[in-house]
Amino acid sequence: MNSQVQHFYELAQRPERRIIGLMSGTSMDGLDVALCRIKGSGGRTEVALSHFETVPYTDDLKAEIRKVFAKKEIDFLHLCLLNAWIGQIHGRMVTDCLERWGLTASEVDLVASHGQTVFHAPKSQHRLDKFPNATLQIGDGDHVAVTTGIITLSDFRQKHIAKGGEGAPLAVYGDYFIFSKSGQNRLMLNMGGIANFTYLPGDLDAGAVFTTDTGPGNTLIDAFTRRFFDRPFDAGGRIAAGGKVNRDLLRILKKDPFFQAPVPKTTGPELFSLDYVRLAQQRSKTTSLTPEDLMATLTRFSAETIAEAIRAAMKPGEEYHVYLSGGGMHNPVLTGGIRELLPGCTFGTTDELGIPGDAKEAVLFAVLANEAVAGGTTSFGDRQGVPTVSMGKVSFPE
Numbered sequence: 001m002n003s004q005v006q007h008f009y010e011l012a013q014r015p016e017r018r019i020i021g022l023m024s025g026t027s028m029d030g031l032d033v034a035l036c037r038i039k040g041s042g043g044r045t046e047v048a049l050s051h052f053e054t055v056p057y058t059d060d061l062k063a064e065i066r067k068v069f070a071k072k073e074i075d076f077l078h079l080c081l082l083n084a085w086i087g088q089i090h091g092r093m094v095t096d097c098l099e100r101w102g103l104t105a106s107e108v109d110l111v112a113s114h115g116q117t118v119f120h121a122p123k124s125q126h127r128l129d130k131f132p133n134a135t136l137q138i139g140d141g142d143h144v145a146v147t148t149g150i151i152t153l154s155d156f157r158q159k160h161i162a163k164g165g166e167g168a169p170l171a172v173y174g175d176y177f178i179f180s181k182s183g184q185n186r187l188m189l190n191m192g193g194i195a196n197f198t199y200l201p202g203d204l205d206a207g208a209v210f211t212t213d214t215g216p217g218n219t220l221i222d223a224f225t226r227r228f229f230d231r232p233f234d235a236g237g238r239i240a241a242g243g244k245v246n247r248d249l250l251r252i253l254k255k256d257p258f259f260q261a262p263v264p265k266t267t268g269p270e271l272f273s274l275d276y277v278r279l280a281q282q283r284s285k286t287t288s289l290t291p292e293d294l295m296a297t298l299t300r301f302s303a304e305t306i307a308e309a310i311r312a313a314m315k316p317g318e319e320y321h322v323y324l325s326g327g328g329m330h331n332p333v334l335t336g337g338i339r340e341l342l343p344g345c346t347f348g349t350t351d352e353l354g355i356p357g358d359a360k361e362a363v364l365f366a367v368l369a370n371e372a373v374a375g376g377t378t379s380f381g382d383r384q385g386v387p388t389v390s391m392g393k394v395s396f397p398e
Contacts, residue, residue, distance in 0.1 A: 004151070004396040004397075004398055005396075007151075008151060008373075008394070011109045011110070011151075012373045012374050013374075014109075015039060016037055016038065016039045017037075017038050017109045017110060017370055017373070017374070018036070018037055018038075018050075018107065018108050018109045018110075019036050019038055019108070019109060019111070019112055019366040019370055020034065020035050020036075020094060020097075020108055020110070020111045020112065021033075021034045021036060021112045021114075021361075021362035021363050021364070021365040021366030021367075021369070022034075022090060022094070022111065022144075022362060022365065023114045023361040023362040023364075023365055024090075024114065024115075024116050024117075025117070025192040025193050025361065026069075026070075026117055026192065026194060026268060026269050027192055027193045027218055027222055027327060028057055028062050028065055028069070028116070029054070029056065029232060029233070030054045030055050030056040030057045031054070031057070031090055032053075032054050032358070032361060032362035033051075033052070033053050033054070033055060033093060033094060033097045033362065034049060034051070034052045034362035034363045034366060035049070035050045035051040035052070035108070036048065036050065036363055036366040036367075037050055038366065038367065041177075041370060041371055041374045041375030041376075041377070042177060042371070042375045042377055042378040043176075043177060043180075043204075043378065045178055045370065045375075047178050047354075047355070047363060047366075047367060049354075049355060049356070049359060049363060051097070051101045052356060052358070052359040052362070053100070054358065055093045055096070055097065061086075061089065064078075064082060064085075065082065065086075065116060065118065068082065068118050069269070070118070070119060070268065070269040070270045070273065071119075079118070079138070082118075082138055083138040083139065083140050086115075086116055086138055086140075087138075087139045087141065087143025087144050087147070088143050088147050089139075090113060090144055090147075091144045091146070091147025091148045094111060094144070094148045094150075095147065095148055105148055105149040105150050108148075108150050109151070110150065110151050110152070110153060110366075110369050110370075110373065111144055111145070111148055111150045111151070111152040111153070112153050112154075112156075112365040112366045112368060112369030112392065113141055113144050113152055113154040113365075114137060114154075114156065114362075114365050115137030115138055115139040115141075115154060115155065116138050116139050117135065117137050118136050118137070119134075119135070119136045119268075120135045120136075120167070120168065120266065120267070120268035120270060121134040121135065121270065122134075122135075122166040122167075122265070122267070123166075124258075124261060124265060125267065125270065125271060132161065133161045133166045134161065134167075135157050135158075135161065135166075135167035135168065137155065137157060139154075140154075141153070141154030141155060141395040144395065145395035145396060145397040146397055149397045150397060151394065151395070151396055152394075152395040153369040153372060153373075153392030153393065153395075154392065154393055154395060155392070155393045156170060156368055156391040156392050157170065157391070158393075159390070159391040159392075160387065160389055160391060163388075163389045164382070164387050165385055165386070165387050165389075166264075166385065168213065168266045169190075169196040169198070169211045169212070169213060169266065170364070170365075170368065171188065171196065171198055171211060171360075171361065172198045172209060172211035172380075172385075173364075173371065173380075174363070174364030174365075174367035174368060175188045175200060175209075175211070176198070176200060176206060176378075176380075177367055177371070177378075178355070178363075178367060179200060179323070179350070180204055181200075181202070182203075182204055183202045184202045184321055185199075185200070185201060185202045185318055185319060185320045185321065186199075186202075186320070186321050186322075186323060187200075187310055187313070187320055187321070187322045187323070187345075188200065188323050188350070189306070189310070189323065189324050189325070189338075190217075190324075190325045190326040190361065191218060191302075191324065191326040191327065191328025191329060192217050192218065192326045192327060192328070192361070193216075193217055193218055193222070193268075193269060194214075194216065194217055194219060194266075194267060194268055194269075194272075195213065195214045195215065195216065195217035195302065195305075195306050195326075195328065196211060196212060196213045196214060197211065197214065197306075197310060197313075197322075198210070199211070199313055206378055206379060206380050206381075207379075207380065209380065209386060210263065210264055210313075210386055211264060211386065212263035212264040212265055212266075212309065212313075212385065213264075213265060213267050214305055214306045214309035214310070215258060215259060215267060215272065215302070215305040215306070215309070216298075216305070217302055217306075217326065217328045218233065218302070218326075218328050218331075219269050220272055220276075220277060220298045220301070220302070221234055221240070221295065221299055221302065221334075222234075223269075223273075223274055224274075224277070224291070224294060224295060224298060225295070227274070228291035228294075228295075229291070233327065234295060234331065236330070236331070237299065237331040237333030237334060239292060239295045240292075240295045240296045240298075240299040240331075240333040241296075241333050242292045242296075243290065243291075243292030243293040243294070243296030243297070244293050244296055245293075245296050245297050245300045246286055246289055246293055246294075246296075246297045248284040248286055249280060249281060249284045249289065249294075250297055250300060250301055250304070251284070252283050252284040253276075253277070253280045253297070253298075253301045254304065254305065256271070256276075258271065259305060259308070263309070263312075263313070263385070264386070265385075277294075296333075299334050299337070300337055302328070302334055303333075303334050303336075303338050304337070306338055307337070307338050307341035307342050308341075310322070310342060310345075311341075311342065319344075319346070320344070320345050320346070321345070321346045321347075321348065322338075322345045322346070322347050322348070323347075323349060323350050323352070323353060324347065324349045324350070324357060325349065325350045325355075325357035325358070325360040325361070326358075326361070327358070329349055329357050335347075368391055368392060369392055371390065372391060375390075376390045
């Protein structure tokens with residue numbers, strides 16, 4: 001047997017694995033690096049977060065990614081080069097973190113690398129009959145493995161699509177394994193560039209679990225903050241707080257068919273873009289809005305579409321606990337709007353459940369890697385959006 005395969009086989013049988021989860025979302029602010037100690041698998045999964053850090057992307061790296069990000073027409077040479085380059089960069093970010101944490105590669109069993117999403121194309125958006133759902137994450141896993149010297153699992157979303165899903169959101173699997181609680185209906189709301197939530201029933205029925213995107217989280221807020229204020233995001237929601245919501249523009253922003261489509265569903269910045277807002281402003285005759293009023297309106301747009309999607313999933317007479325994570329949890333104007341629109345819900349953050357909200361997505365990919373190696377026995381049925389599937393392609397460092 002190949003020695004690397006032998007090692008992989010042995011670590012799958014260990015009672016505990018040390019796994020680094022990597023996540024970079026559509027906001028492209030940096031790479032989340034989470035070192036986890038994970039015991040068990042499936043419903044018996046236990047996760048302890050040992051170290052966490054967000055390594056910022058340089059302005060140069062962001063600029064290079066934006067040349068292909070969410071664009072239908074690109075330079076394919078540049079995309080090809082980025083795939084290897086980002087894999088190497090992510091690998092070096094991991095080794096730098098390990099050095100800062102006083103650890104060596106030999107003390108880590110696996111890296112779980114999500115990669116950098118550059119295009120998301122569910123069939124509901126591309127509408128080309130002969131083609132399936134599609135998505136593309138770059139940052140090649142072989143380059144991560146060779147750079148770090150650690151076995152790497154990557155490209156998780158392709159198997160989800162192959163089994164009938166849309167490649168997102170994948171949080172549902174990890175959410176169910178580590179956040180479900182008997183007797184409590186939970187809604188795990190993650191607000192990254194795109195917002196999504198996972199419903200976890202209090203009866204722990206895996207067949208009732210579902211996840212869906214709701215629409216924009218921070219993607220439009222961040223885009224217009226960069227454009228008008230030359231800042232990466234609206235820190236503390238202060239810009240939005242200084243503006244006034246324009247109801248005419250808000251009404252047009254909410255008219256896209258995505259919001260009426262049944263769940264589960266996914267979307268991305270390919271739809272919710274600068275052009276989406278420009279067209280809505282033209283239709284609502286609000287092109288002269290001040291930047292502050294536009295920011296207030298976009299923040300309310302995210303809040304209302306998130307709250308409306310959650311409300312549609314709630315059953316009358318039942319109690320729900322909403323746990324926040326992702327960058328949007330730090331925007332009090334956004335979270336305040338959601339709380340106002342869901343007065344019957346109890347709100348908290350995943351920090352209260354032992355996983356910091358900023359680290360949650362990276363931790364969940366570590367859990368997916370653990371499940372691919374040592375689990376795979378939990379059945380979610382074959383429902384749309386939540387197929388029973390083991391995800392992640394294996395890259396050996398040698």
